[in-house]
Structure formats: structure tokens, C-alpha cells
Amino acid sequence: MGQHIPRFNGASCGDCPIRYRAVCARCDEDELKQLDEIKYYRSFEAGQTVTWSGDKMDFVASVVTGIATLSQTMEDGRRQMVGLLLPSDFVGRPGRLTAPFDVTATTDLVMCCFRKKPFEDMMQSTPHIAQRLLEMTLDELDAAREWMLLLGRKTAREKIASLLVIIGRRDANPKPGNHGATVRFELPLTREQMADYLGLTLETVSRQMSALKRDGVIELEGKRQIVVPNFDRLRGETGDDSDGGLRG
Amino acid sequence: MGQHIPRFNGASCGDCPIRYRAVCARCDEDELKQLDEIKYYRSFEAGQTVTWSGDKMDFVASVVTGIATLSQTMEDGRRQMVGLLLPSDFVGRPGRLTAPFDVTATTDLVMCCFRKKPFEDMMQSTPHIAQRLLEMTLDELDAAREWMLLLGRKTAREKIASLLVIIGRRDANPKPGNHGATVRFELPLTREQMADYLGLTLETVSRQMSALKRDGVIELEGKRQIVVPNFDRLRGETGDDSDGGLRG
DNA sequence: CGCAGAATTGATACATCTCAAGCTGGGTGG
DNA sequence: CCACCCAGCTTGAGATGTATCAATTCTGCG
Numbered sequence: 288m289g290q291h292i293p294r295f296n297g298a299s300c301g302d303c304p305i306r307y308r309a310v311c312a313r314c315d316e317d318e319l320k321q322l323d324e325i326k327y328y329r330s331f332e333a334g335q336t337v338t339w340s341g342d343k344m345d346f347v348a349s350v351v352t353g354i355a356t357l358s359q360t361m362e363d364g365r366r367q368m369v370g371l372l373l374p375s376d377f378v379g380r381p382g383r384l385t386a387p388f389d390v391t392a393t394t395d396l397v398m399c400c401f402r403k404k405p406f407e408d409m410m411q412s413t414p415h416i417a418q419r420l421l422e423m424t425l426d427e428l429d430a431a432r433e434w435m436l437l438l439g440r441k442t443a444r445e446k447i448a449s450l451l452v453i454i455g456r457r458d459a460n461p462k463p464g465n466h467g468a469t470v471r472f473e474l475p476l477t478r479e480q481m482a483d484y485l486g487l488t489l490e491t492v493s494r495q496m497s498a499l500k501r502d503g504v505i506e507l508e509g510k511r512q513i514v515v516p517n518f519d520r521l522r523g524e525t526g527d528d529s530d531g532g533l534r535g
Numbered sequence: 536m537g538q539h540i541p542r543f544n545g546a547s548c549g550d551c552p553i554r555y556r557a558v559c560a561r562c563d564e565d566e567l568k569q570l571d572e573i574k575y576y577r578s579f580e581a582g583q584t585v586t587w588s589g590d591k592m593d594f595v596a597s598v599v600t601g602i603a604t605l606s607q608t609m610e611d612g613r614r615q616m617v618g619l620l621l622p623s624d625f626v627g628r629p630g631r632l633t634a635p636f637d638v639t640a641t642t643d644l645v646m647c648c649f650r651k652k653p654f655e656d657m658m659q660s661t662p663h664i665a666q667r668l669l670e671m672t673l674d675e676l677d678a679a680r681e682w683m684l685l686l687g688r689k690t691a692r693e694k695i696a697s698l699l700v701i702i703g704r705r706d707a708n709p710k711p712g713n714h715g716a717t718v719r720f721e722l723p724l725t726r727e728q729m730a731d732y733l734g735l736t737l738e739t740v741s742r743q744m745s746a747l748k749r750d751g752v753i754e755l756e757g758k759r760q761i762v763v764p765n766f767d768r769l770r771g772e773t774g775d776d777s778d779g780g781l782r783g
Numbered sequence: 784c785g786c787a788g789a790a791t792t793g794a795t796a797c798a799t800c801t802c803a804a805g806c807t808g809g810g811t812g813g
Numbered sequence: 814c815c816a817c818c819c820a821g822c823t824t825g826a827g828a829t830g831t832a833t834c835a836a837t838t839c840t841g842c843g
Contacts, residue, residue, distance in 0.1 A: 421669045424669065428676045432635075478823095738791085792837075793834105795832100802825105806821105
């Protein structure tokens with residue numbers, strides 16, 4: 288467990304990798320400059336906790352690189368992941384004192400943080416930020432609701448397939464019209480984390496991964512590298528509308 | 536099926552029942568006047584569909600009275616409710632053309648509607664609206680995430696208890712510190728709707744309702760009127776943290 | 784009265800969980 | 814360099830909670 292902490296050479300906002308997708312996406316040069324003054328970077332090692340549910344959280348942040356998870360735990364230990372935070376995603380809530388969920392780094396993680404108070408002040412004065420945050424929040428709400436369908440109604444196999452599609456789409460970025468293409472990507476989650484996300488046990492996840500492999504839907508190179516010989520075939524396993532659900 | 540359509544005598548915003556909770560909560564007299572000019576009421580009978588998923592939706596709206604549901608349906612008919620819309624809740628999304636989910640009136644319903652374009656314009660010019668909408672959306676996102684825990688990890692009995700607590704709290708409004716009180720309220724959902732909400736079958740819902748009755752946790756007067764002799768006892772059945780989960 | 788939608792209840796099937804054993808691969812220390 | 818270890822993963826056998834299929838029984842209403 289080397290005390291290696293991921294570093295990020297505090298780039299100026301101008302060449303930030305999430306410049307056009309994060310909460311600051313719509314800011315002009317001037318606004319960016321203001322943000323630049325109140326921002327600071329924090330890094331976390333894979334596995335580290337960013338905040339515990341109920342803890343005071345005096346900042347909000349954007350994920351710059353790496354992956355974090357939002358999760359909830361019941362008294363008896365049952366755990367459910369309620370969000371996957373990828374680069375450009377926003378964490379924290381203006382106008383709230385404590386974190387409602389556990390936030391954990393699953394990979395090495397760099398976040399661009401703003402102390403809550405200055406950020407709230409800026410939200411008042413800078414409509415571009417509030418607008419963008421509203422848009423992002425609405426997107427997340429839709430995503431959460433799609434996840435509710437998965438959790439409530441999908442079979443274990445469909446759940447796994449759905450998760451792989453989400454990660455594969457985001458990660459390998461196959462063109463929308465690129466049918467039947469081979470896609471390769473790395474799973475950033477352990478079987479247990481997948482289980483926590485999907486509302487399953489890790490054994491069931493493992494069994495269904497094996498089943499998908501046996502059926503030729505996926506291939507495994509090592510435990511984490513996934514090859515999908517035909518992405519549409521995988522899509523067909525998700526239980527979702529084949530036409531890919533229009534979203535305006 | 537009498538063609539009775541619920542009416543709402545178009546009150547001015549000043550004495551609207553959701554004046555201080557809806558998206559217009561923060562508006563001043565002047566802003567309210569502007570809203571007044573672009574708003575119109577629509578009424579739906581219990582059971583009617585407000586929009587189908589994928590349909591064009593050229594308005595946004597607040598629920599004034601009654602209850603609506605948001606739901607998703609898979610090709611083979613599996614259905615999952617992803618939101619319960621109570622008075623003051625907001626429907627629709629600025630900047631989106633089509634509805635992402637089915638919206639259905641479960642009781643007679645009155646909505647205060649705004650055509651999308653004028654509303655979007657007003658959002659630009661009236662920060663009070665955008666601010667309030669952001670706040671409401673963040674609340675809904677948290678609620679959706681709590682529901683994910685329910686769907687992914689709770690047992691059938693815990694799911695039922697959780698739903699009853701949510702409706703009972705909202706409906707009968709027992710004081711936060713009012714421990715062990717008797718609470719009485721009406722279930723606005725059929726067993727099937729409860730099942731769709733909880734990710735169960737209607738038979739399982741029915742069985743668990745019977746079990747809760749047998750165990751003295753609830754009493755039924757008719758099918759829909761629920762009496763909870765000891766609300767804390769019911770809370771204890773939800774699987775949630777007993778201390779009621781702090782939320783700042 | 785008698786029908787229709789809603790709800791209950793029963794018997795059985797099945798998907799997933801639980802408990803338990805064993806495997807794999809990479810790192811560590813002797 | 815090998816033996817060991819350990820976290821992550823796989824696989825098996827059996828238990829169990831919920832779904833499914835099928836009757837009834839309510840309840841309100843024309």
C-alpha cells in the first residue's frame with residue numbers, strides 16, 4: 288500500500304480536460320478566472336473515502352480524472368450504489384450541510400473543489416453556472432430513473448449487460464451508428480462493486496459474467512479487460528428497447 | 536366511465552394551494568403576474584394519461600391537486616414507476632422535446648401548465664424560477680437515490696413499510712417528534728400501482744399487506760384507508776436507520 | 784341481482800441468495 | 814527462486830424469497 292497519492296499539475300481552467308462538460312462548461316473567460324481563484328485540487332488514492340454519509344461537507348467539486356461512487360449502506364451492511372461519478376460529474380449540493388451518501392474513489396481520483404460558500408455566492412452572480420448545474424442535475428435525475436427500472440425489473444443477466452453497455456459506451460465510445468462493432472474496454476469495478484451497483488450479490492455477478500462469456504456475448508482478457516465482439520448483441524441482452532430509446 | 540373532468544376554478548396565483556412550494560415559490564408579485572399570463576390549467580380524470588414516453592411534450596407543469604405517476608415500460612410489459620408526483624411537484628424539462636417517461640393521473644388531477652418556450656424565456660430572465668427549479672430537482676434526485684436503495688436491497692416487507700411511511704408522513708403529516716402516534720391516511724394507489732412502484736408483483740404486495748395487518752403493524756378500513764396504530768413501529772419495519780436519517 | 788375490477792389466498796416454480804470450498808495471479812519475504 | 818499469502822474471483826449445493834399461475838372472495842355500482 289504505497290503512499291502514492293495521485294497528483295495533478297494544477298492546470299489553468301483553459302486546458303482542463305473537462306472544460307466543456309463540467310459545471311463550468313458555459314462560463315466565459317471572465318467567469319473562469321473567478322472560478323480559478325476559488326478552486327483547488329484534491330487527489331485520492333483508489334479505495335479512499337471522499338466523504339461519509341452524514342459528515343459535514345464544506346465543498347462541492349467536479350471529478351477531473353478517475354471514478355468515484357456514491358453509495359448508501361443500511362445498518363446491517365446491505366449496500367447500494369446510487370451513482371457512478373465519471374470525469375466532469377459534479378459532487379455535492381449547494382445549500383446543504385451534510386453529505387447524503389458515501390463518496391468513494393474507486394480508481395485514483397482528482398477532483399476540482401470549491402469551498403461551498405464562495406461557490407454559492409458565485410452561483411448567485413453567475414447564471415451560467417446555475418444553468419449548467421440545473422442541466423446536469425436533470426440529466427442525472429433521468430439517469431437515476433433509468434437505473435430504477437434496472438433495479439426494480441431487470442433480471443441479473445439484463446442488469447450485467449446494461450452495466451457493460453453503459454461503461455462500454457462511455458469508455459470505448461463506439462459511434463452511435465456503428466452497429467455490430469467490436470468494442471474493448473476496461474472494467475473499473477470489482478465484482479463486489481458491480482454487485483452493489485446492480486442490487487445483486489457478487490456471486491450472482493460472477494455467474495452471469497461467466498454465462499455471458501459462455502454464450503459468446505463477451506470475452507475476458509484477465510479479469511478486467513472486456514472484449515465485446517458484437518456490441519449490438521450485448522445491447523440486445525439489456526432488455527431495453529432495441530431502437531435505443533429516443534431522448535430529445 | 537362518466538365524462539366527468541375535474542375542474543379547477545382558475546384561481547389567481549395569489550391564493551393557489553401550492554403557492555409557496557411549487558416552482559414559483561420564490562417569485563415576487565411582479566414575477567407572479569408574468570407567470571399568470573402564460574399559465575393555463577389542465578384537468579385529467581383518474582386513470583388518464585398525461586403523456587406517453589417519447590411523445591412530444593410542449594409544456595411543463597406543476598401538479599396543483601391530485602396525484603400523478605412517472606413510469607417506464609419495457610417491451611414485454613414489465614413496468615416500473617420512477618416517480619410519484621404530488622401537489623407542487625414539477626413535470627417536464629426545459630430544453631427537452633420529448634417526454635422521457637409515461638405520465639399518468641392516478642387520481643383526478645389538476646396541473647398548472649406553461650408552454651415550454653415562454654417558460655424557458657422566463658427562466659432566463661427570472662433567476663428565482665431557475666433557482667427554485669434547481670432546488671426541487673436536487674431534492675428529487677436525492678429521493679430517486681433513496682428509492683434505488685429500496686429497489687435494490689430491501690425485502691418486500693421493508694418496501695411496503697417504506698412506501699406506507701412516505702405516504703403517511705406526507706399525507707397525515709405527523710409532527711417530526713411525534714413518536715408512537717396513531718396515524719390514519721388513504722392509500723392513493725391500487726395494489727398493482729404499489730407493485731409497480733416497489734418492483735414487486737401485486738400478489739406479493741397483497742401478501743405483505745396481509746402480513747403487516749396480521750402482525751398488528753397496520754389496520755385496514757376498507758381496502759384503501761390505512762390506520763397505523765404506532766407509526767414508529769412501522770418505521771422500524773422499513774429497514775432504515777432508526778434515527779431517521781439526518782438531512783441538512 | 785349480478786357483474787367487473789380489485790384484492791386475497793393457495794400451490795408450485797424458479798431466480799437469486801447464502802454458505803462453503805477452491806481457484807488464480809501478483810506481490811512479499813525467506 | 815520458490816513458498817506463501819491474500820484479495821479477487823469462480824463454482825457448487827442447497828435454502829429461500831418472490832414470481833407465476835390459478836382459484837376464490839370482496840366491493841362498489843349499474
